[in-house]
Amino acid sequence: MKIVIVGLGNIGGSFALAIKESGLNHEVYAIDKDIETLRTAEEQNLIIQGFESPSEIIPKADFIIFSVYPLILEDVVRSYIPYLSDGTIITDVTGVKRNIIGSIEPLLPENVDFIFSHPMAGRENSGLAFASAKVFQGANYLITPTPRNKTENVQFLSQFVKDIGFRNISEITPEFHDEIIGFTSQLTHTIAISLINSDLVERNTKQYTGDSYRDLTRIANINEKLWPELFIMNKDYLVEHIDNFKHQLDKLSTAIKDEDVKTMEEMMVESKVRYHDLHSLDMKE
Amino acid sequence: MKIVIVGLGNIGGSFALAIKESGLNHEVYAIDKDIETLRTAEEQNLIIQGFESPSEIIPKADFIIFSVYPLILEDVVRSYIPYLSDGTIITDVTGVKRNIIGSIEPLLPENVDFIFSHPMAGRENSGLAFASAKVFQGANYLITPTPRNKTENVQFLSQFVKDIGFRNISEITPEFHDEIIGFTSQLTHTIAISLINSDLVERNTKQYTGDSYRDLTRIANINEKLWPELFIMNKDYLVEHIDNFKHQLDKLSTAIKDEDVKTMEEMMVESKVRYHDLHSLDMKE
Structure with a gap:
């Protein structure tokens, strides 16, 4: 599975590390505005390749993890819409849900499944340097399915985060x-x-x-x-x-x-x- | 030096453990109302001997650590007064100072030096079973000298708690x-x-x-x-x-x-x- 992590900061980087350490056979790519971060992640074999823009890699993505600040998430998603392929599964890591879902769901093409979620493993320091796979181990994970999400995709996300180390995975309403x-x-x-x-x-x-x-x-x-x-x-x-x-x-x-x-x-x-x-x-x- | 720990609960027990692990060559005794606790501490070589009352061991004590609940401290000290020898150094572990000092200092015989203090290593569980030398390692220790304390005894207490693992030892007013x-x-x-x-x-x-x-x-x-x-x-x-x-x-x-x-x-x-x-x-x- 081709996974693209958008935003390779603390949380995005921790996803890359946790996928690598899980031994799962995924191809991990990343998009970040900071080229230094991308090169570092490539050198550490955290990702296969880093990109500064979505046009090349997003059309190939099976699964996208948006790990960006909540205030810019809507704009980032909006700019990615033209590149999304049918069947792509998407998630985010945002700490609030009603507002985010309300602003993003109306933007989405029909055959793209954005399942909003929240890893309960916040870190107080920002940046890839502070990323850690360990912080996810045994932590809680919250998934907030909506009527437009496909059950099998919700199940995929649930299994995926379990496989990379989260323990209690809950499906709850955004409210x-x-x-x-x-x-x-x-x-x-x-x-x-x-x-x-x-x-x-x-x-x-x-x-x-x-x-x-x-x-x-x-x-x-x-x-x-x-x-x-x-x-x-x-x-x-x-x-x-x-x-x-x-x-x-x-x-x-x-x-x-x-x-x-x-x-x-x-x-x-x-x-x-x-x-x-x-x-x-x-x-x- | 003969040390008597009065009250072999969580904090008193941690003192006994920390003294033992420090390698200091002190003779440690304890007084507790619970005979089981005393026997356990004897079997673990935490103390040389345990006593249920002060009459036998308190007259021989060089240094007494009162590790009892604040509300009973005054009564316990009062009942120990007849057995105190000249030159004995005493401390407590109570988390408040003005009130405790105000009620206890007037009771004390002239040649006994009670230096009130407070190990900043509270534990939430009570009883000897939860005692641990580790909890004192690197913790802060507060000493609240009063005009009646002898400088050399304050220095002794400061060095003693340093030797058993406390790090920052402060002398401050009770207020x-x-x-x-x-x-x-x-x-x-x-x-x-x-x-x-x-x-x-x-x-x-x-x-x-x-x-x-x-x-x-x-x-x-x-x-x-x-x-x-x-x-x-x-x-x-x-x-x-x-x-x-x-x-x-x-x-x-x-x-x-x-x-x-x-x-x-x-x-x-x-x-x-x-x-x-x-x-x-x-x-x-």
């Missing part, structure tokens, strides 16, 4: 995807940003931190060119999740002010139960 | 300790509790999580018999930190609602700078 990602990914990033930005820098906090502060700020190393657009595209769910979180925090804060041990204990018992439930799955370590 | 711990440890725990408790359980979130949600909820496995008292003893600083955090979160939430990309980008750039500063120290991994 549910955005709701849950607003919680597990976007809310957590807003919390990490707010936490680290509420630090008093002159206190030289790093001298006195334990694991908990390091755990909660690990994702504060955020790409400011990517995340604002993701937040905006999902703002209805995200703002709701922030409000629910704040409601819990206010409840706890009030209990602390009132020295209300009973409420604190109840909240901690609840959080402990939920923690054990969360970690009861054999999850990625 | 500064409580202020910064309210931020790095207590605020992070209130956030983790509030985050996991704001989850919709029926959504079966664990199927769809990435690393960020796991990172931010790792400390939600909280001991409800320990933390409410720590929060209450430090509520002035903790509530202030919660308010500062909420201020940042509100600012970000408003920017999301208003689709104010500029403010979001500024906050993210700031959080990225702070992240890199935080991780610029060669810290515990």
